[in-house]
Amino acid sequence: MINLLKVGSPSETAGIEVEQSETAALSHLTNGILSTMAEITWDKLHAPIEKCFSIDESMIMYFGRRGRKQHIHGKPIRFGFKAWVAATRLGDCLRADLYQGRSEVRDVGLGEHVVTSLTESVKEVFPKHTFSVFCDIFFTSPSLLSKLQDKNVKVTGTARQNSVDKCPLKDVKSFKKEPRGSYDYRLDKNDNICAVRWNINNVVTLLSNEFGVNPIQKARRYSVTQKQRIEIDQPNVVYQYNKYMGGVDRLDANVGVYRIAIRGKKWYSCILTWLIDVTINNSALLARSLGASVDTLEFRRLIASNLLLKYGSPRTQPGSSTCPSPSNVPLSVRRHGAEHLILTGQIRRIFAGFHA
Structure with missing residues (x-):
């Protein structure tokens, strides 16, 4: 690679x-x-x-x-x-x-x-x-469901209105006028494909070879006329689709x-x-999933700390660098052990000399 x-x-x-x-x-x-x-x-x-x-x-x-x-x-x-x-x-x-x-x-x-x-x-x-x-809706088609069903794989998904192979579902324009929660479905017994059309704020079409309409679930939606949330019917295939x-x-x-x-x-x-x-x-x-509460x-952070412990270099102590730092002061002066006293004046700071 x-x-x-x-x-x-x-x-x-x-x-x-x-x-x-x-x-x-x-x-x-x-x-x-x-x-x-x-x-x-x-x-x-x-x-x-x-x-x-x-x-x-x-x-x-x-x-x-x-x-x-x-x-x-x-x-x-x-x-x-x-x-x-x-x-x-x-x-x-x-x-x-x-x-x-x-x-x-x-x-x-x-x-x-x-x-x-x-x-x-x-x-x-x-x-x-x-x-x-x-x-x-981008992936689902009746041919996909039939193809994967032969491989022991179940498929559920939303579908376009023109990709249901002329399934005799209710027309979208007339179906929009029905109350929210209304649904219509057809079952293809040859391929075991269920086509469901559900009316919510918009008409949704779903195809599935695993789930059907029953059992009917309940969904809470806001009603503009009643000014509150109400329960409407929801087919089981819609419930499973929203869940996964x-x-x-x-x-x-x-x-x-x-x-x-x-x-x-x-x-x-x-x-x-x-x-x-x-x-x-x-x-x-x-x-x-194995029980850790993290x-x-x-x-x-645990991954980073363990990687540093295993592959990182040990931290050096302050002032004990392996490579000497460049300095103009001779080594004998810097390490002779005497303390330097700094006197603070109004104009500038000066050295008062070595303090015994």
């Missing part, structure tokens, strides 16, 4: 290929570290395996000039490198894949390709477990609280420091 990152500045076409290889090398390094952490966490330490995780995009802060830098309006971090991340409900990062642009070779859409690749990498570590994936979808946002919040502020000269230094932050976040969550700040 180091050889890939130290390539010079070739022509424009070759530069694009070099940048792609650099990003691929960093993505391979990231997934390798996260895979090792997952195996240590769940296999050797016997930590509880999270069945549900969400997939979303995350931004790595970067303000320099680079072809892979992205700008996403409305994000807490607007400028930087984009990474596709799979994270649990509490923000434990399972996999991360750096976005490499349109140069990626794929035969399906970008959203379906991202969810499939991240899910398959998780299944490689734990092939016998059944996982539930939650994703937003925010894992990547939780990861960004955990990393953003105590982010490493070192700014290196290389463009990939921000990715490496982000990877260290993610690793510390996963370790802190693991420690708390917050993130105290956990980072």
Whole structure:
């Protein structure tokens, strides 16, 4: 990987290929570290395996000039490198894949390709477990649900109105006029896919091959006419989606609280420091899941103190420096042991001589 990152500045076409290889090398390094952490966490330490995780995009802060830098309006971090991340409900990062642009070779859409690749990498570590994936409107499609269902993976996510394969749900315009909490659903028995349309402040469409409408949950929303919070019906698929979808946002919040502020000269230094932050976040969550009552700040301080004790040099006493400091005063005068008395006058300070 180091050889890939130290390539010079070739022509424009070759530069694009070099940048792609650099990003691929960093993505391979990231997934390798996260895979090792997952195996240590769940296999050797016997930590509880999270069945549900969400997939979303995350931004790595970067303000320099680079072809892979992205700008996403409305994000807490607007400028930087984009990474596709799979994270649990509490923000434990399972996999991360750096976005490499349109140069990626794929035969399906970008959203379906991202969810499939991240899910398959998780299944490689734990092939016998059944996982539930939650994703937003950018990734969800009926073909994705059918494809992952064959691999023993359940998918739940919001979908666009025109991507439900002509499912005979109620029309959006007429459905908006119905009271809040109204819902409509259809079930595809061949692929076991449930399509749900729910009317809240806006009409939301969800697809799932794991959850359905029942049992009906209750959600509290503010009513403008009644001037108070009221309870409305909420399908179970919406409740489960709201519960498990925010894992990547939780990861960004955990990393953003105590982010490493070192700014290196290389463009990939921000990715490496982000990877260290993610690793510390996963370790802190693991420690708390095993019974340790320690917050993130105290956990980072413990890591720093232990690293200094193991790899740091011992602190020298004041005045006992190994290298002599330059001085114009002879050594015999500086170390003869006599005390010097300073007399303070109104004009200036003078030496009164040696005090016996």
